[in-house]
Each structure stands twice: as structure tokens, then as C-alpha cells.
Amino acid sequence: MSARFRRGAIGASALGLVPVLALTACSSDDGGASGGGDQVRMLVNITDNLTQAKWDELVAPFEEETGVDVKVEGPSGQSVAETFPTLLAAGTAPDVIQSIFPTEDTAPEILDLSDQDWAQDTPMADLYSTDGTINVVGVGMQAQSLLYYNKELFEQAGVAEPPTTWEEMDAALQALEDEGVKKPIGFASEWATGVQVQEIWHPQQNVTTPGWQQAVAGGTSTLGDQFQPVFEHVADWIDAGYTTADDVATDSGTQEANFIAGDVGIYPMGSWFTTTLAASPPDFEVGIFAPPVDDAADHPGPMGATMAFPYMVWNGTQAKDAATQLVEYLVTDEDAIAAQAAMDNFNREGLDTSANPYAGQVQELLDAAPSLVVPGNQTVGDFALPVAGFNEKFTEVAQGLWQGTAPADAAGQLTAWYDAEAAG
Incomplete structure (x- = not known):
């Protein structure tokens, strides 16, 4: 040994x-x-x-x-x-x-x-x-704040580099839409919707409010305040047609197959998706980038991750x-x-990723991240919200955006749920 x-x-x-x-x-x-x-x-x-x-x-x-x-x-x-x-x-x-x-x-x-x-x-x-x-x-960690993208579609749409700010992200999605890409950004149904929305938001959320779970638990912020900005971004993408209601009726396996088939420009998903890509490599080159933040100087932001094994x-x-x-x-x-x-795929500094080049890209992003942060469904430790059932409720609320729920109303639903659960 x-x-x-x-x-x-x-x-x-x-x-x-x-x-x-x-x-x-x-x-x-x-x-x-x-x-x-x-x-x-x-x-x-x-x-x-x-x-x-x-x-x-x-x-x-x-x-x-x-x-x-x-x-x-x-x-x-x-x-x-x-x-x-x-x-x-x-x-x-x-x-x-x-x-x-x-x-x-x-x-x-x-x-x-x-x-x-x-x-x-x-x-x-x-x-x-x-x-x-x-x-x-x-034993390791699974990175969550990851955006997989089709480099061929980016090139065709004239997007030279992955976006680092929300403004650049919107411009990239519009360019993909103008190029006729079927799904500029792909979301999926069931558990995946809530996880994907959180994954996109981890970096900026923790730049704005480091240790945001403690702020919510301590009463200096609300759960709705923490997520209304990302709800607004997603709602704007829905209004622009970059993602449609069909997405949240499509399971993650099918949406992953759509990405591999070349029909999706950007696909938010955790590091476990690298195993699928390695098993069924697309005909195009896949890149992976960290989600955008408000100010390019803060990119890359903190990386959302969970403990593996x-x-x-x-x-x-x-x-x-x-x-x-x-x-x-x-x-x-x-x-x-x-x-x-x-x-089962995970990352760890020093681990040989030569057999899976996609996992190697993830490790590079982990190495570049200024810190690691845990998601809202954390159940143990100092950064755990003092309520159970966060992911299920968050997914339910997030999916409502595709049905026309206003971002402010979605945020209000989260806050009301948290307050009721915390009160017992």
C-alpha cells in the first residue's frame, strides 16, 4: 500500500x-x-x-x-x-x-x-x-459549479471565450440563439432543475454573502433574498427563449444525450457528468467553465462542491x-x-485524471477556484441550514419559473417555507 x-x-x-x-x-x-x-x-x-x-x-x-x-x-x-x-x-x-x-x-x-x-x-x-x-x-469531492459547453457551437456563434460575467453570459446565449442552436442552455426535470439553478449561482452568491447559510440562519438575510437574483437571470433566459418549459419536462439523461448530440450550447451539471462524457465522447470538443459573476475581477468565484465517498x-x-x-x-x-x-467519479488534488480528460478540466477549475463552498442542501456542519427538505422545496419553486412565476414571488415562497420550517 x-x-x-x-x-x-x-x-x-x-x-x-x-x-x-x-x-x-x-x-x-x-x-x-x-x-x-x-x-x-x-x-x-x-x-x-x-x-x-x-x-x-x-x-x-x-x-x-x-x-x-x-x-x-x-x-x-x-x-x-x-x-x-x-x-x-x-x-x-x-x-x-x-x-x-x-x-x-x-x-x-x-x-x-x-x-x-x-x-x-x-x-x-x-x-x-x-x-x-x-x-x-x-475520499474526494464532486464539483458542482460547472458549465459544459459545445466549443463548435460557440465558434459558429462567434463567441470567442467562455463568459465570465452575467452580461457576457447573456450575450453568449443570444449569439447561440441567433445562430439557430436548438437549446442555447439546457436544464432538466425533477431533481436536476433545482441543482442546476443552484450550481449556476454558487460563485456569485458566495462572493456577495460568504457563508450565506449562516446569514440566513442568523436572520441577517432571508432565503428568498439569497436566490431572487438568480431567479431573475433564469426568468430572463426563459423570456428570451434560451430555455423553454420543455426543459423541465425532460429528464437529465435525455438532456445529457441532447448535449452529446450537439443540440445544446451550455449545460449546467456537476462533475459526475464527466463520466457520461468519457463513456460517450461527443463528436465535438467539450469545454467546461466556471459560472459567471457580476464583476470579471471576481471570476472565478468560489466553487460549489460536495464531499465524495x-x-x-x-x-x-x-x-x-x-x-x-x-x-x-x-x-x-x-x-x-x-x-x-x-x-465512481470524484476529484482530488493529485489524482490521475489522464483516463478522463473532462475530469482533468474539472480539476483545473477546482485548482483555480479561490475557495470551495457547500450547497444549500448541506445537512451537517457549520454551513448547514437548520431545516430539512431544502432541495425538494427549492426545485419545486425553481420549476415554477418556467410556468410563469415571477422571480419575486418565487423568492417569497422560499422565505415563507423556510420561516415555517425553522419555526417548527
Whole structure:
């Protein structure tokens, strides 16, 4: 095993891995359902690309190095988010939990990793911490503030460079419209609408109000005030015909296919879209740029991003040392990181992106961003809104713009919803 992403020497000591006898001595020899001895239970998300076999292969080097038996388990319910609280209530919680974040109810059950030096250096650990407490760590990040564009259509429309300001963005969309591009900018239905509108707005929002979630929670701003400006931009694009009501009736898979077919000029979407592009490369060159801001001097603005492959350790585990060292291996070992990146796309400084040039473009934008910021649906940490259900409500309100809802009315709906939820 290697430790390219860790400071210091490479090897078991650099990873904090110790002989199995030491692990056994530090852990309970209770081999019951909650782990213990030299067995660690890990609850993970199982999908078409995150298969049981791939998970077993991922942890095999750790098992060989330490002698710890890692038992990988999929959800007993529909998801890890549903299964973990159920297992907690039954007293059979796993030692390590993957793919979800602490909630208000589960946070007291999660081990504090703040005293682990390696945890401090993991991607976005600071943005997911609460009052300095780190109880979830990730392998990488998924960038969200991204606009994919068709370079061929830009050239045909006479747009020499990607826009950096809202004024330039409007001009680029008008040029694409004048050129006869079917969809100058493409949005999609269901969850995608709300995510896309937020992705476009992350940079300017955090230039105007850094830590805007705290401003809303503290009462110095309203949720509607935070999003009315982007609602106005989108409404202007709808009025101009750059995006139509058909967009919010078109699922993201179809809209992505439309982009790949060359029918869409600009497509807002997170970094996960690079996997689709790499699997089905378009016949044209794809560029990716950061969303516009008011003043070109502020471009690029802060990059919206989320933690990828999050891991937590159950505080009640009888195999605390082994479980913690397993998580350390998963988020710091070079080979483990690369294996997880192959399972599901994410970015991380130093990660080899040669197999996916689109992911390489995303990493360049991440490197150029002055900071990373979290979106409104953040559920943990100092930048989490104190309400649940933000994304669902935001999507509902945003989709109303395509049905004629005025931006000020949409903003008012957001504020009214937040105030009601915050009041309990």
C-alpha cells in the first residue's frame, strides 16, 4: 500500500496501520454484531458500479496488511440512509458507515475524529465539521459549479471565450440563439432543475454573502433574498427563449444525450457528468467553465462542491481502533483512492485524471477556484441550514419559473417555507 496523499514516509506506519496483534489488544474480543476483535463491519452503498465484488477488492489490501476481517454489507432497506438508523435502534449498528452524513439524530452516535491528524487533511473536512469537530471524512469531492459547453457551437456563434460575467453570459446565449442552436442552455426535470439553478449561482452568491447559510440562519438575510437574483437571470433566459418549459419536462439523461448530440450550447451539471462524457465522447470538443459573476475581477468565484465517498465510524463500536484505521486507509491510501475514483467519479488534488480528460478540466477549475463552498442542501456542519427538505422545496419553486412565476414571488415562497420550517 502507498500513501501518496499523506505527509511523511510511505508504508504501514505512515498509514497508521499496526500489526493485527496490536489491533486485537486495543479492541474488544467481543465478536458480536457490533464488531469486535479483528472483524470490522462496514455498511456501504451497493449499486451497478459500486458492486459487492468491488468493495471486497477495495478492502482486501487492508485485510492482508493488518489481518483485520472487513465484512462489507449492503443496505437491508432501500438505502444506507434508511438502514443505519434502523440498525442503531436495534443495537446492531455497523462499525463503519459509507455514503451518508451525520444527521441531528445520528450525530451523537458518530465517533469524533478531530484528534486524528490525517482526518484534518481530508477533502472538505473543514466545511463538514461542526464547531471544529470532524465526524465524517471523504475520499474526494464532486464539483458542482460547472458549465459544459459545445466549443463548435460557440465558434459558429462567434463567441470567442467562455463568459465570465452575467452580461457576457447573456450575450453568449443570444449569439447561440441567433445562430439557430436548438437549446442555447439546457436544464432538466425533477431533481436536476433545482441543482442546476443552484450550481449556476454558487460563485456569485458566495462572493456577495460568504457563508450565506449562516446569514440566513442568523436572520441577517432571508432565503428568498439569497436566490431572487438568480431567479431573475433564469426568468430572463426563459423570456428570451434560451430555455423553454420543455426543459423541465425532460429528464437529465435525455438532456445529457441532447448535449452529446450537439443540440445544446451550455449545460449546467456537476462533475459526475464527466463520466457520461468519457463513456460517450461527443463528436465535438467539450469545454467546461466556471459560472459567471457580476464583476470579471471576481471570476472565478468560489466553487460549489460536495464531499465524495464519505465515511463515519460508529461511536459504539467494539473495534474502534480497527474501524478508524480502516477509514484512514480508505481516505488516505493512494491505491485505495484511485480504486474508489474508478468506481465512481470524484476529484482530488493529485489524482490521475489522464483516463478522463473532462475530469482533468474539472480539476483545473477546482485548482483555480479561490475557495470551495457547500450547497444549500448541506445537512451537517457549520454551513448547514437548520431545516430539512431544502432541495425538494427549492426545485419545486425553481420549476415554477418556467410556468410563469415571477422571480419575486418565487423568492417569497422560499422565505415563507423556510420561516415555517425553522419555526417548527
